[in-house]
Amino acid sequence: MIPDTPVEVLVDLITKAKDIAATCASVPEELKGHLQKALDIASGLDEYLDRMTTKESQPLAELYEKTVSHDWDQVFKEGKTKFQLPKECITGHVEGQALKMLIHMSQAKRVLEIGMFTGYGALSMAEGLPEDGCLVACELEPYLKEFAQPIFDKSPHGKKITVKIGSAMDTLKELAGKGDQFDMVFIDADKINYINYYNFIMDSNLLRLGGVICVDNSLYKAKVYLKDTTDSNGLALREFNQCILNDPRVEQVIVPLRDGISLIRRVSVASAKSLSQVDITDDEVFRGVQGRSILDRMRLDGKVAYVTGGGQGIGRAFAHALGEAGAKVAVVDIDQTKAEAVVKELFLKGIHGIPIKADISKADDVQRMVDTIVSKWGTIHIACNNAGINRNSASEDTSLEEWDQTFNVNLRGTFMCCQAAGRVMLKQGYGKIINTASMASLIVPHPQKQLSYNTSKAGVVKMTQTLGTEWIDRGVRVNCISPGIVDTPLIHSEDLRPLVQRWLSDIPAGRLAQVTDLQAAVVYLASDVSDYMTGHNLVIEGGQSLW
Numbered sequence: 203m204i205p206d207t208p209v210e211v212l213v214d215l216i217t218k219a220k221d222i223a224a225t226c227a228s229v230p231e232e233l234k235g236h237l238q239k240a241l242d243i244a245s246g247l248d249e250y251l252d253r254m255t256t257k258e259s260q261p262l263a264e265l266y267e268k269t270v271s272h273d274w275d276q277v278f279k280e281g282k283t284k285f286q287l288p289k290e291c292i293t294g295h296v297e298g299q300a301l302k303m304l305i306h307m308s309q310a311k312r313v314l315e316i317g318m319f320t321g322y323g324a325l326s327m328a329e330g331l332p333e334d335g336c337l338v339a340c341e342l343e344p345y346l347k348e349f350a351q352p353i354f355d356k357s358p359h360g361k362k363i364t365v366k367i368g369s370a371m372d373t374l375k376e377l378a379g380k381g382d383q384f385d386m387v388f389i390d391a392d393k394i395n396y397i398n399y400y401n402f403i404m405d406s407n408l409l410r411l412g413g414v415i416c417v418d419n420s421l422y423k424a425k426v427y428l429k430d431t432t433d434s435n436g437l438a439l440r441e442f443n444q445c446i447l448n449d450p451r452v453e454q455v456i457v458p459l460r461d462g463i464s465l466i467r468r469v470s471v472a473s474a475k476s477l478s479q480v481d482i483t484d485d486e487v488f489r490g491v492q493g494r495s496i497l498d499r500m501r502l503d504g505k506v507a508y509v510t511g512g513g514q515g516i517g518r519a520f521a522h523a524l525g526e527a528g529a530k531v532a533v534v535d536i537d538q539t540k541a542e543a544v545v546k547e548l549f550l551k552g553i554h555g556i557p558i559k560a561d562i563s564k565a566d567d568v569q570r571m572v573d574t575i576v577s578k579w580g581t582i583h584i585a586c587n588n589a590g591i592n593r594n595s596a597s598e599d600t601s602l603e604e605w606d607q608t609f610n611v612n613l614r615g616t617f618m619c620c621q622a623a624g625r626v627m628l629k630q631g632y633g634k635i636i637n638t639a640s641m642a643s644l645i646v647p648h649p650q651k652q653l654s655y656n657t658s659k660a661g662v663v664k665m666t667q668t669l670g671t672e673w674i675d676r677g678v679r680v681n682c683i684s685p686g687i688v689d690t691p692l693i694h695s696e697d698l699r700p701l702v703q704r705w706l707s708d709i710p711a712g713r714l715a716q717v718t719d720l721q722a723a724v725v726y727l728a729s730d731v732s733d734y735m736t737g738h739n740l741v742i743e744g745g746q747s748l749w
């Protein structure tokens with residue numbers, strides 16, 4: 203077996219040294235013992251890594267078997283491939299799993315592979331991609347696409363892979379011409395061209411900012427650092443590694459796995475500025491506020507939030523959205539079981555949550571809610587006052603009981619939440635309050651009759667405007683979201699079905715709102731990017747209030 207990695211070279215050399223020592227009487231036993239130990243360490247490493255790495259999927263195992271048992275010399279002799287392809291080309295189990303892990307960790311969605319061979323690396327990476335992820339694999343040899351495709355077709359992840367046959371450089375030019383961009387690139391083709399691929403990828407923006415290039419064989423059997431190297435591939439990779447080290451646009455680390463994998467990350471634009479010929483305005487727009495890109499700035503990591511009415515519908519969607527953005531979330535609901543169920547859902551997604559039972563129309567409950575959160579997590583940064591009720595009646599028949607009930611929850615309850623959370627926020631000079639109002643604060647939705655609801659929600663907007671202006675100079679922003687008609691199970695009831703048809707004809711968007719349509723708005727209002735917004739009523743109603 204020809205040694206293919208630095209460790210395999212070591213094993214080869216130590217084995218030779220040990221064989222020589224065994225035939226030589228003058229070699230001390232201690233030296234023989236050290237040689238044996240060194241051999242055990244070096245020869246056991248790859249086998250141990252293989253054994254301790256999560257088992258590959260069935261399609262990958264099949265692809266591996268099919269590749270290593272194929273007669274590649276015969277294929278070449280028959281003229282089916284332009285080049286003689288050694289089966290050792292294959293990425294293999296440990297490296298394949300490492301690539302898949304990198305895809306997961308970087309949350310890459312678009313991946314480019316240069317040099318696919320039989321597709322082991324491509325399928326490993328595809329397994330790490332989300333459902334809507336995609337991987338473009340460049341390969342010179344048409345034979346390899348035919349070889350890999352039947353196994354891709356057997357895998358549920360194979361549909362994410364598009365194979366582009368031809369010279370990789372031609373494919374790169376085609377992709378760049380279309381304005382394509384990737385989160386991760388795996389370079390594993392002709393070594394001499396690595397530097398050309400790299401330069402083209404960087405110069406044509408094929409790699410997004412923050413994206414990663416993985417380069418295989420960057421230790422090239424240790425030839426990159428051995429002084430007596432004359433091998434052209436070894437010298438090319440030595441030069442390649444040095445070029446990357448000198449490039450201010452990226453940072454790199456070489457992981458000594460198998461034949462070495464370089465991880466090269468495209469870093470912030472600020473460090474690349476020196477390469478630019480154009481006059482750059484080096485400000486927060488260019489660098490990002492505190493060096494953070496717009497999506498980063500919308501993250502809520504470390505923030506403490508609560509959502510009232512969080513046990514279902516819009517509140518549940520808000521709780522998930524805030525949690526996905528990084529916040530810890532107290533799920534508050536009058537129904538303890540529903541609050542607990544949502545907290546369990548959050549937990550499954552790795553989000554910290556606590557369930558709190560509270561009736562927001564009761565002052566004691568509201569104060570207990572705030573105290574529970576503060577004693578558990580120390581503070582409150584984001585208060586989503588979402589709980590509300592909706593009763594329908596013709597105004598001439600509206601009872602005072604209905605009016606009071608509606609106002610007690612929708613307006614008085616929301617005020618008590620704003621006040622109790624606001625006191626915590628004002629003390630710390632920071633807070634985001636997001637109230638759920640309604641499109642009914644702007645228009646009179648019809649044909650249903652809901653005077654008390656409409657009026658209470660108009661009150662929520664005015665309260666939001668007043669608090670928003672009163673507290674902004676002490677770091678507390680108060681805004682509200684006004685959803686249009688939201689698609690909930692209630693709406694599909696026998697009674698309401700005729701109304702839905704009426705409503706739809708009133709909505710330019712041609713459909714009701716889904717709770718997921720409202721999620722980005724709550725994250726936006728909860729994050730620092732909306733700091734200049736206060737007292738605002740963010741209307742999300744598919745255009746209904748405009749008709």
Ligand SMILES: C[S@@+](CC[C@H](N)C(=O)[O-])C[C@H]1O[C@@H](n2cnc3c(N)ncnc32)[C@H](O)[C@@H]1O
Pocket residue numbers: 287291292293294316317318319320321322323324340341342343346368369370371390391392
């Ligand atoms: C080391 S193998 C790739 C192994 C593969 N990444 C895997 O996961 O098993 C290198 C592959 O690059 C392809 N290749 C070489 N030069 C190329 C070029 N200029 N354009 C496209 N593919 C090329 C070869 O045909 C070969 O299949």
